[in-house]
Amino acid sequence: MRVLVTGMGGELGTRVAQLLEERSDVREIVGFDFVPPRRRLRRAEFRRIDPRNRERVVEFVTEYAPEVVAHFGVYEPASRMSLQAAVERTEFCTVGALGAAARTGALEYVVSRSGLEVYGRRSSRASVPDESVPPEPATPYGTSLLQVETITAGIGRRHGIPVSSLRYAPVVGSHVPSPLGRLLRLPFVPVPAFADPPFSLLHPEDAAVAMVTAITRRHDGPLNIVGSGAATPFQAARLGGRIPVPILGTMWGWAARGTELGGAAIAPHVVELLRFGRTGSGARAIDALGLPRFQSTQDVLRELFEWADVVPILTAREEVA
Amino acid sequence: MARDFGFDADRTGGVEALPKALRRRISGHYPVDPFGLDPQLCDLVAPAFGVFVRVRVDHPERIPATGPAALVSNRGLGVGEPAALGVAMRQYAQRRLRVVGAPIVPVLGAVSRRLGAVSSSAEDLGSALAAGHLVAVPLTPTWLRAGAGLPPLALVQAMMPYPVLPVSVRPGGPFHTPIVWDVRIGLPITLGRTYTPGDPLGAAELGEAVRAAVGGLLAGDEADEIAPSSTALHDW
Numbered sequence: 001m002r003v004l005v006t007g008m009g010g011e012l013g014t015r016v017a018q019l020l021e022e023r024s025d026v027r028e029i030v031g032f033d034f035v036p037p038r039r040r041l042r043r044a045e046f047r048r049i050d051p052r053n054r055e056r057v058v059e060f061v062t063e064y065a066p067e068v069v070a071h072f073g074v075y076e077p078a079s080r081m082s083l084q085a086a087v088e089r090t091e092f093c094t095v096g097a098l099g100a101a102a103r104t105g106a107l108e109y110v111v112s113r114s115g116l117e118v119y120g121r122r123s124s125r126a127s128v129p130d131e132s133v134p135p136e137p138a139t140p141y142g143t144s145l146l147q148v149e150t151i152t153a154g155i156g157r158r159h160g161i162p163v164s165s166l167r168y169a170p171v172v173g174s175h176v177p178s179p180l181g182r183l184l185r186l187p188f189v190p191v192p193a194f195a196d197p198p199f200s201l202l203h204p205e206d207a208a209v210a211m212v213t214a215i216t217r218r219h220d221g222p223l224n225i226v227g228s229g230a231a232t233p234f235q236a237a238r239l240g241g242r243i244p245v246p247i248l249g250t251m252w253g254w255a256a257r258g259t260e261l262g263g264a265a266i267a268p269h270v271v272e273l274l275r276f277g278r279t280g281s282g283a284r285a286i287d288a289l290g291l292p293r294f295q296s297t298q299d300v301l302r303e304l305f306e307w308a309d310v311v312p313i314l315t316a317r318e319e320v321a
Numbered sequence: 322m323a324r325d326f327g328f329d330a331d332r333t334g335g336v337e338a339l340p341k342a343l344r345r346r347i348s349g350h351y352p353v354d355p356f357g358l359d360p361q362l363c364d365l366v367a368p369a370f371g372v373f374v375r376v377r378v379d380h381p382e383r384i385p386a387t388g389p390a391a392l393v394s395n396r397g398l399g400v401g402e403p404a405a406l407g408v409a410m411r412q413y414a415q416r417r418l419r420v421v422g423a424p425i426v427p428v429l430g431a432v433s434r435r436l437g438a439v440s441s442s443a444e445d446l447g448s449a450l451a452a453g454h455l456v457a458v459p460l461t462p463t464w465l466r467a468g469a470g471l472p473p474l475a476l477v478q479a480m481m482p483y484p485v486l487p488v489s490v491r492p493g494g495p496f497h498t499p500i501v502w503d504v505r506i507g508l509p510i511t512l513g514r515t516y517t518p519g520d521p522l523g524a525a526e527l528g529e530a531v532r533a534a535v536g537g538l539l540a541g542d543e544a545d546e547i548a549p550s551s552t553a554l555h556d557w
Contacts, residue, residue, distance in 0.1 A: 126444035128355045130451065133444055195431060198353045229325055230355045238349030279355035283451035298325040298352060 002028045006097045007072030009033030011176045015208040017044040051093035061100035071112040077267035078179040087144045102155050111214045112152040114165040117142035117269050122277040130281040131222045139269040162220035169226040173204040174307040182264035189237035190255040193246035197277025198230035203295040213289045226282035229296040240305040325352035328360040333415050357434030374408045379505040381413035389450040391480040393531045394488040395469045396459035402490040405502035420457045443479040450483045469535040472528030482518040485510045489538035505538045
């Protein structure tokens with residue numbers, strides 16, 4: 001099969017390309033992104049294209065005519081760029097790449113990166129939502145992810161092909177640019193004053209393996225991809241030897257400014273996670289993909305805290321590779 | 322089941338010495354599960370519950386040793402029955418019990434979730450069972466513990482793909498005082514016809530069957546005679 005990996009320059013996109021290279025049933029792999037891949041790729045072909053340059057994206061995808069699209073061109077705010085730039089790039093990449101791939105007529109399968117952020121605030125009714133819970137995003141990133149899912153599902157309906165969206169728990173790891181990961185490694189970590197809600201994490205390797213398995217199995221429909229267990233903001237901060245700073249509801253705006261000065265800009269979806277928690281039921285994915293249980297949230301945290309300290313960068317104002 | 326820091330989200334553990342337990346709390350070396358359960362805190366307070374809530378269990382061998390199951394029980398006003406059932410599962414099966422019905426109040430809700438409560442919603446009940454937990458689903462409370470309440474249809478729909486066991490919990494002390502609680506475990510409920518999970522009619526029939534079984538256990542019938550004749554679990 002011929003596979004297109006959008007967002008190949010990111011940690012997950014690069015790792016997925018590496019895993020696809022090891023498979024004999026994958027004849028060709030191409031990808032594009034606005035930054036180069038983070039590891040050496042042996043077979044995959046990479047083209048440096050900014051997703052906002054729609055003409056080049058469409059031209060590249062049309063020329064390649066992929067049979068499978070692994071859509072990682074989904075950018076998290078405050079990860080490597082500001083909120084507006086992330087939402088804009090995600091939209092351009094999704095519409096440009098998926099639209100062009102669908103028009104070639106060769107498309108057989110699409111799998112998109114999504115996140116538990118689509119479920120919105122962790123409610124008392126569905127505190128551990130499974131895939132049957134209707135998405136109700138409450139942040140710009142959640143809305144952006146739901147839009148990607150909607151476009152992906154629309155392509156599936158229109159062309160009669162299986163499509164999937166993998167709703168990842170926050171992916172945190174030593175090489176993944178994550179606003180949550182940076183925040184937890186600050187010396188002082190803001191935590192809710194009157195709550196300590198659980199959140200789950202996902203190891204980058206599990207995220208990549210789940211994507212490749214979804215491709216090989218051609219799974220149809222959304223799946224929650226969640227590391228086992230959970231942590232709370234207070235417990236996670238203490239596990240890393242950090243000092244938790246209780247924040248009242250009205251003070252989160254100030255807390256966000258403070259953490260940005262400390263080197264970790266936080267977007268609304270990160271504040272939502274800290275205040276209301278973020279977990280999901282990953283039981284269906286384990287069954288559907290035939291994978292062993294994913295690494296636990298506590299293991300992901302332990303690996304995170306073994307990494308070096310935060311280096312201040314102004315991610316909200318500048319774009320960094 | 323995940324094990325973090327030596328704690329299991331499903332199996333109960335021993336009690337740690339207080340200084341070691343406090344060091345764990347301060348250093349963050351304790352796990353939490355996605356529903357908010359705090360196994361270390363549960364193991365810390367369990368001895369106190371065991372002193373104040375004493376139980377006698379009839380047919381403890383029917384409690385599944387592993388895997389998901391819904392224990393449908395009667396309930397009066399208050400938390401006596403869920404607490405007794407939790408203590409019974411801990412003492413006789415060494416398993417943690419998730420109790421449906423976490424209050425939606427800021428502090429009380431968070432504390433009850435730390436001790437194993439989950440929301441009274443089909444979504445969370447389904448997620449808890451899918452994760453392999455032992456879940457207590459109370460029937461609607463009855464005044465003066467007069468019998469089995471009504472089965473909530475949405476919750477019964479969520480538990481259809483899993484083993485369902487009727488359970489009665491009633492005060493067993495002199496003059497029906499809760500000095501000790503009598504917990505009786507019935508046989509798994511099965512339906513004569515095959516339904517797909519979530520089928521409303523199937524859920525209603527299962528609800529009626531489990532309500533009748535709980536009522537029979539409360540009335541003092543022999544536990545062996547209460548469940549329908551087939552001892553097989555659901556065959557769908």
